[in-house]
Amino acid sequence: MIRLEDVHKQYGHQKVLDGVSFEIRTGSVSTIMGRSGAGKSVLIRHLIGLETPDSGKILIDNSNIVGMGARELNKIRRRFGVLFQEGALFDSVSVKENVAFPLREHLKLSEKRIADVVHEKLALVGMTGHEDKYPAALSGGMRKRVGLARALALDPELVFFDEPTSGLDPITKGVIYRLIEETHSVRSITYVLVSHDIEGVLDVSDEVMLLFEGKIAMKGTPEEIRSSADPAVRQFLTGSAEGPMAIE
């Protein structure tokens, strides 16, 4: 379970997170939505422990990761998988070495076993046959699929997705969402997505939150979000220029 309690973060004079509190159930697919620049990526960086809040608590299975030492934090991170916005693949090594990386770092496996796991994870995301390519030779969608394979390599309990479909064409978006559903159905992992792609995330999520003005403006099931009368949610759903979400 992930729980945030009154998390604040400010850069200079700009308040990005202004008392964010929510809870994410174990085994659920939860999405944090919001406009570009709303602070979604900042929020996910806090959840991964890449940023420290000015105040507040971030609890992962009741352990507060705020102020935690590097060694303890790394123990928790070993239970994570993260799919970064652009995949964040290591461009100096091949696809198979990217997926093998966390296995080599954290498990003492034979080369044969590593090759088997890499093959299995790449097959899961439909990237069999691309093992020896380098990230520069892959399309945006392929990079995200390899990123997902790498994020799943250690069979994590928790996977974070930072804008998993940004910059992708509608068909590739569909492929990514299908992969999210399929991989989630294989094991009951907790998936946390941040995205502004409302249509896609409402189809795959169990719970959706809207981040607006540094706070969670609404939290509910996709049905509750769709039927919400909240002006910010309505504006986000309809994509209207008029509403509380001012155009800057």
Next chain:
Amino acid sequence: MRLFVEEVGAILILLWRSLIWLFRPPFRGLEFVRQMDFVGSQSVVLIVLTGSFTGMVMALQGYNGLHRYGAETMVGATVALAMARELGPVIAALMVVGRVGSAMTAELGSMRNTQQIDALASMAVDPIQYLVVPRVFAATVVLPPLAGIFSFSGMVGCYLLSVHYLGIDGGTFMAAVRYYVDADDIGHGLVKAVVFGLILSVIACYKGFYATGGARGVGIATTKAVVASSVMVLISDYFMTALMF
């Protein structure tokens, strides 16, 4: 001034964290070897080329000055002293700044801007241990041999030019070198090279590791790394020379 002090502080913190990680497992032997190959082996041709031409230039200039006092047989000893104590470590370091320091900053800066460093941290791998420690260690270990190769190449160039072009007797040349250059001179040069390797690699890694602002930011960081490393090599050279004078 405040920014300068903050930056120096941040560089020292990075150095301290690198030193701590150097002695903590997991030890990344393969990464060390890769970096030593990149910093060292792949720099040898450049070092030999620049070293030999520097030696030849020094021979010509030295001959020009010493000939006026009838002391042209001292060309070898003069150049050898300059090479061992000064030119070997300094020019080798400046060559490594240009070839390796800039590449370190650009590579780490690019990794920072494409979230590869964040990806390492999210996979419970300390990015300083994985990326910075092998580079700093490799540059520190490899620069003394490079300085030695530079000095040796310079002396070969100096010898060939002095004996075959300037007409200095080979035996006299070598005798003067042996008489005037001792182990201390070579030792001073090697100590300098160790310090230069440490300085240039820490600055290059720092600038890359914390580079922001996309491609432009990486470009600016690389320029700053090269300038700052070169300046710091020359400034530290003065202080070390004064100390070991």
